[in-house]
Amino acid sequence: MYKLLIRPILFWFDPEKVHYFSFGFIRFISKIPFVSSILKSIYEVKDPRLEREVFGLKFKNPVGLAAGFDKDAKCYQELSNFGFGFIEIGTLTPKPQDGNPKKRLFRLKADSAIINRMGFNNGGVDAAVLRLKKNKGVLIGGNIGKNKVTDNENATSDYMICFETLFDYVDYFVVNVSSPNTPNLRALQDKEPLTALLQTLQNKNLTKPKPKPILLKIAPDLSDDQLTDIIDIVNTTQIAGVIATNTTLSREGLHSENKTETGGLSGKPLTKRATEVIRFLSEKSNKSFPIIGVGGIHSAEDAMEKLEAGATLIQLYTGFIYEGPVLVKQINQAILKKS
Numbered sequence: 001m002y003k004l005l006i007r008p009i010l011f012w013f014d015p016e017k018v019h020y021f022s023f024g025f026i027r028f029i030s031k032i033p034f035v036s037s038i039l040k041s042i043y044e045v046k047d048p049r050l051e052r053e054v055f056g057l058k059f060k061n062p063v064g065l066a067a068g069f070d071k072d073a074k075c076y077q078e079l080s081n082f083g084f085g086f087i088e089i090g091t092l093t094p095k096p097q098d099g100n101p102k103k104r105l106f107r108l109k110a111d112s113a114i115i116n117r118m119g120f121n122n123g124g125v126d127a128a129v130l131r132l133k134k135n136k137g138v139l140i141g142g143n144i145g146k147n148k149v150t151d152n153e154n155a156t157s158d159y160m161i162c163f164e165t166l167f168d169y170v171d172y173f174v175v176n177v178s179s180p181n182t183p184n185l186r187a188l189q190d191k192e193p194l195t196a197l198l199q200t201l202q203n204k205n206l207t208k209p210k211p212k213p214i215l216l217k218i219a220p221d222l223s224d225d226q227l228t229d230i231i232d233i234v235n236t237t238q239i240a241g242v243i244a245t246n247t248t249l250s251r252e253g254l255h256s257e258n259k260t261e262t263g264g265l266s267g268k269p270l271t272k273r274a275t276e277v278i279r280f281l282s283e284k285s286n287k288s289f290p291i292i293g294v295g296g297i298h299s300a301e302d303a304m305e306k307l308e309a310g311a312t313l314i315q316l317y318t319g320f321i322y323e324g325p326v327l328v329k330q331i332n333q334a335i336l337k338k339s
Helices: 002-010 015-030 035-043 076-082 125-132 152-169 185-189 191-205 224-237 268-284 300-309 318-323 326-338
Strands: 052-054 057-059 063-065 086-092 105-108 113-116 140-144 172-176 214-218 241-244 264-267 291-294 313-316
Touching: 002 318, 015 035, 015 076, 015 105, 035 076, 035 326, 063 326, 076 086, 086 125, 086 172, 113 268, 113 318, 125 152, 140 152, 152 172, 152 185, 152 191, 172 191, 185 191, 191 214, 191 224, 214 224, 224 241, 224 268, 241 268, 264 268, 264 318, 268 291, 268 300, 291 300, 300 313, 300 326, 313 318, 313 326, 318 326
Parallel strands: 063 086, 063 313, 086 140, 140 172, 172 214, 214 241, 241 291, 291 313
Antiparallel strands: 052 057, 105 113, 113 264
């Protein structure tokens, strides 16, 4: 129904406007008695064999919603009704910011892809916390970044503000230094500044009575040498794991007319590279840390490839938009068949 009827209608309109309309519609229908229960009955797959214990957290299933979809924690409760095992909110910054000028979100229909140059548009971490205080049992990841006006020399302060503000309201943290849409942000992926940033956060984390898992989200455009550095950094700082991968700057093999738009590319063109990065990290590190696999998952087969390459958990974003919520159910069913 989604791909035959709903998606063609939605795809007639501006992607960003559709995103906000869809949020409003999901929140509206979820207030109708029994709708949340009906959605869960349709999309949720309950089975003890799907449960995963990763970095000290218990996930009811390994399929999550990636950051960027619910940036401001406005719809995580309702989105969880579509069968996700966890929801990652953000990227959040200390202060609210509008992000980059519109138009900044583009569908590449011929490639089953999206290009975005949103630029960490969000209402700020304090506003998100007010909504997270109402959480009713959804496992939440908090994806954090820096404000555009903050230079890299002072970036650690921004990440620390987000970390401290969110600490009591999320289950794990994701340090986002890999978005291509904030100027110079990816320079923080270099070994020295990244080690310093993560070590500072981890040192603060370890002063807490119950430290939270900290993960690093990396770009798919890193070289093998840079990925080897990532393994060293994770082992040195003793953070909990890695999310592989964010969007790519590559435009190789695209067919859509708007393929030259600047920004990060997600969707099917990223499938192979994201899996390669997962496999490299898993094999070269001797599986010494968990990996959340994300990038180009548009089918249950794509998800299984990520898991077989070494991912412990997976996340959806563009695949959820193109394939609809039934994809979550299909993946969980495929995992059960393999178990």
